[in-house]
Amino acid sequence: AHSLGGDCEGALRVRQRMRRAGVQPSVHVYNALLAACERARQPDRALELVAAMKRDGVEPNAVSQQLLAAIGRQGVANVESQQVAAAAISAAVAAYGTILVQTTAGLF
Numbered sequence: 001a002h003s004l005g006g007d008c009e010g011a012l013r014v015r016q017r018m019r020r021a022g023v024q025p026s027v028h029v030y031n032a033l034l035a036a037c038e039r040a041r042q043p044d045r046a047l048e049l050v051a052a053m054k055r056d057g058v059e060p061n062a063v064s065q066q067l068l069a070a071i072g073r074q075g076v077a078n079v080e081s082q083q084v085a086a087a088a089i090s091a092a093v094a095a096y097g098t099i100l101v102q103t104t105a106g107l108f
Helices: 008-020 027-039 043-056 062-105
Strands: none
Touching: 008 027, 027 043, 027 062, 043 062
């Protein structure tokens, strides 16, 4: 339910409760957790889960691979949007600098 709702934190709490109860998460549990991270747009948490899967000796299956590919695409999109925002800010600062230089050129 947490996964379907995109509640990454709630899903991860279930994993913690499983651990406290001595239950080893299966690949299916990890897939649900990865899906929650994907829905919540939490690629960093997904990477932490991949590391946990390796530590736990859980082999990813085809669903895991599909989820990781989707999460990777989200990560790329996040970086690209950050680059676009940085370029826009840089252009705005450069334009402001040009206007400032032109405006103050007659003062000196």
